[in-house]
Amino acid sequence: MRNVVAAGAMLVALTAAAEAQPFRLIVTHLEPPLVPNSVMDLAVELGYFEREGVDVELVRVQQTPSAIAAIRAGEGEMANVGLDALLQLVARGTTDLKAVTSPNKSLPFLIAAKDAIATPEDLAGASFGIGRPGSLDHSLSSSVLRAAGTDLDAVEFLTLGQPDVRGQALAAGRVDATTMSIGVWEAMPDKTGLHVLVDQAAYYAAAPVVNKINIVPQAVLDERRNEVLAVARALIRISRDFAADPSQWVEAIAPFQPAIEPATLDSIAASFAGSWSVNGGMNADELTFSQEWLYETEDFKDLPAVELSQWADLTVVEAALEELGIDPAADTP
Incomplete structure (x- = not known):
């Protein structure tokens, strides 16, 4: 009995130690961008991740190929990448990467x-x-x-x-x-x-095509699922707050864009109406349409077809929405 208790205590300790490690989120910009994708940076700055109980550390690279290379090398737990790059990997045999949320599914x-x-x-x-x-x-x-x-x-x-x-x-x-x-x-x-x-x-x-998605290795989804869920919840919460009050985004982004006039930032924020991923950005119909559209482009002409289930795990956003409810304003889940 003592051995069982000791083993259980060790498992709890190991789990706690794993979750104490920073959750590294790889992004493909060097500073918060002037697009809804900035929610990832601003969720760190404004404490959204912290309030969800996850310690997120941003890893900055330039462009999707570098992000893909970084996450495959174990340099992060989640990466924001182009959907086309993920689909090409899966079509060529990669089986361990899954899209779990999209904080900015369609760049404006x-x-x-x-x-x-x-x-x-x-x-x-x-x-x-x-x-x-x-x-x-x-x-x-x-x-x-x-x-x-x-x-x-x-x-x-x-x-x-x-x-x-x-x-x-x-x-x-x-x-x-x-x-x-x-x-x-x-x-x-x-x-x-x-x-x-x-x-x-x-x-x-x-061209209503989903552009960017956040991916995680299957091992991260299996071993650190609570943190993946916490990241998804935080991104949904901050997207909803910015959608409801665009001035919050203006105030948050302004320190990172000092050369841009406040009136210009107000105009940019207004243009994002309907673009925030208030429900996680993982609509199965939109993802399927996007996949089909991409397969009609030159980059996919010789690649075998893939199924949505091979590259997307919708259960993360579904679990987040069970807790947060659905925002009927936009971003149909």
Whole structure:
């Protein structure tokens, strides 16, 4: 009996010790971004994770490939990555990574262009800045432009990298148009000679694809599930608070964006209406649609099909919503 009690005590001690370790969340930005994805940074700053009883430590890398490499190397417990990258891994045989929540499932993209480009059709013969060939911004924007009547064969796509770099290239006249987030657009210091060619609402309507998801290795889900749930709850709570009162986001983000005027931040916050993941961002129908859409792109042409259950675990968000209830305002669960 004493041996059983001792073994039980040791198990409790080992579990407590494991959960005392920081829960490392890998993000693909170097500072809180001007998009709803900033909830991950701000949940640390404002104590949302702490109040849920989880010690979250952010690990910062640049772009999804680095985040994937980091989590596969055991350098984090959760990572915010592009859905396309996860699906490619799963299609190639990876079985131990699962999407569990999405704090910003659809980045608020728009297409900006020189004033001379009055309509999407005018892009024929023009240059268009992209992250890289086959990147999500390239694929999504191609769908949006095709739906708007653009002859894509007549567009010159130029690889430029991150959205802020593409914005700078557009402002400098190096390209005629590009895709960026509403935050990058609003933060541009000089938009003389530029305009929004396809606004945020029209962009998402043409390509309603889930972009970013938070993944965990199956071992983390098995061994540290309580912390995974706590992270999901914290991200839902902060998303709901920002959705209900955008001025809270403005106040929280302002110290990290000192060069941006308060009025600009107010405008950005207003543009996020309906974009906050107030229910965890894991709608099965949207995820399935996104998967099917991605499989129609060039990057997936030779890859075998996968099932939703192979790469997503919906039980984490379901458990969080059982406790928090469903917010009927947006983000249908």
